[in-house]
Amino acid sequence: MADGIEGQAPMAFFIGEHLPAPGSALSFNILDRAAQDSYNMISAHITNINYQAKVQAIIEEARSNGSTRVYIPGLEVEDVNMHPDDLVASGKVIGVTSQWIELDSLDPLIASASRQVLHHEIGYAGFCGLATLLIDGPKTAQQNMAGYCQSIVQGLAINAYLTINIMLPAFGPSLGVKQEEINDPSQDSGRIPPDVLYDELTSWDIWNTIRTSARYTSRLGLALQIEYSLPRTHTLKRWFAEPIRYLIIDSSAFLLNTKGYPVLTKPHQRLVTQFARKNPFYLLSNTRFSEGESEDPADPADAEFPPLVPKVRTGGARQTVSVTPVRRDDPESYRKYLYYHLINLPPPPPLDSFGAGYQDYLQSPLQPLADNLESMTYEVFEKDPVKYDQYEKAVFLALQDLRQQGVEDICVAVVGAGRGPLVTRCLRAATNASIDINMFAIEKNPNAYTHLMKKNRDVWGGAVTLIKTDMRKWEPPNTYVHILVSELLGSFADNELSPECLDGVQRVLHPTVGINIPQSYTAHYTPIMAPKIHGDLVSRATSSNSVDIYEVPYVVMLTAIDFLSQNVNGEPNIHQAWEFKHPVPEDELEHECGFNDHNQRESIAAFPIPRRGVIHGIAGYFECVLYESADGTGIVELSTRPDTIDAKSKDMISWFAIYFPLRTPMSVPDDSEAQVSFWRHTDGRKVWYDWMVETFSFVLLPAEGGTGSSPMTIMSQKSFGDYTRKRVPIAVSEICSSKKNGCLM
């Protein structure tokens, strides 16, 4: 079913048709019909109406016998819509399990029968060779969630090769009890606890419960259902952190344009654009029926198995203008629209292209001091023009300031020169400033040093004095260095031991006019939800027996994450942990015998959390002042903070973030707080970090004293002003420590 109409697409998008009812047996006709409309795949029910009728009869019989148990026999040939044939082997069929079952029912007979039906279907789907299943989420958030989770967890164990995707609406309130159900006396209203709050995150709550019960397995994903009502940005951001493998877009999400063609509303377009970064499979649903269409099935096969539930007319784009809706029931026009939208998306930002394949992939931080990097690693650094441009600007400003002060015979040294890109930029800055400089390049990596020799011979015309040594031992010949340029920064600023290296070489810097580039750098942090990363760590934990995987920080291109602490504009609250400045005042700097105490740091910060979620770990970033000119008119900075990178070093790709994991995720309610503590420790031989999280909720207490109550209860009784807000501890993490895996000085 190749998509041959539009020509070469820059990226492969797979758009399928989500078949509505289990009424008909699956056939090549149905697949062909979808193919004619250029769909890449179909999702179809594994069993049919026959099976439902059979199971319901068994339940009724058990109930009338007063039985508390029910046995559902396995599938028979007339119960199934598919077989292990070429159609399934084509890989273009996604199985859908029965949607009439109620795995979360509080009625034990229904729950048990439902579980058995699901497990028969999973077993048969695996037997047929299906790779992916879609399973309806719980019907509401208020029934037997544990029972639902148990069915899913057991189902995952039935076939180790199947991926299961839970279908859930993006918009939580759509799971709530409908007004008609509340008014309907036949409904067991006693089953509806009045205090269940259906809000935008209700659907996410359900998902969070399911995946937590299934230990974050990567075999469990989400098929997010998009209809006309969309949640607000913060909820969409939350979904973005989750493993959305399918986007099921209902035709009700479309409007008809003036020509009668379906188009997505602007918010829906934004959603598709945002989620395209996750490259999901798209399934379009309800695109084949138009208003007023007869319920009579066009396909004779449908007559045999009429739709299970009377078709509620939800399908079809909404008509907003007076046109003949010629295209409302034209499935291809929906697909075409989505396809064109996808292929016309703007190119991804530079970091996305650069980091393709590295999203949420955990890497151990580099240790350029203890290890010798390879050429490939340097090559990756050198792909980032922004960083080197900023360094060149900084050196240019510093040279101008030195000239202003009348300094002559200016000596510039790049300490930790690698393959030499900063040396090239220093030489260029000097040329642009029309200043002659004495250029040194210091590098302790013997292999990189050989490459520097080649560069000096072939590119720099022998203009650079190369020294192969640890910068802490370098003795320059009869001169002070006026500008000491280094790039020893890690994702958390000081984690590659820039402070320790620069302390050791500071004695070569001119005591009165000497300039360090960078002049200062700061580490920053914020608590995040990172379910994908946590799932990765959980799976590693079972296979790894070496270093405790939860007690080391990771360098990672954070993508599937949600910032739990956000300000009113939806920007993350990120706190500065600490700062290092160079040169260090002489009286602070220890020589020879100290234990590096002056490079210890600690930080504590409280993060307000407006909306509930789960803290999986702490994201770390850095900022750095490369140079601020003497008169304060020019400043050159670097930043990896998502909220300041655009202002300080837009499109810089050299550093991913750092991630400090928590072994046990910490749930936080709405309007709560996380207090995060960080320590940078050193014993004179190595450097490591400790981190810890405490969480708090708030209760309102009568101002004049008395016992507390939940804010909800109180607010309904008295005015807010009569109460004081009190912070109450919820949970505390262990103190995590990377000491065992610290960086050697």
Ligand SMILES: C[S@@+](CC[C@H](N)C(=O)[O-])C[C@H]1O[C@@H](n2cnc3c(N)ncnc32)[C@H](O)[C@@H]1O
């Ligand atoms: C992050 S790399 C930067 C390389 C290069 N300046 C660039 O921007 O591409 C840091 C370099 O500093 C070197 N280095 C680290 N510590 C050093 C030390 N104490 N003395 C000399 N070189 C050091 C490493 O070998 C590595 O080449």
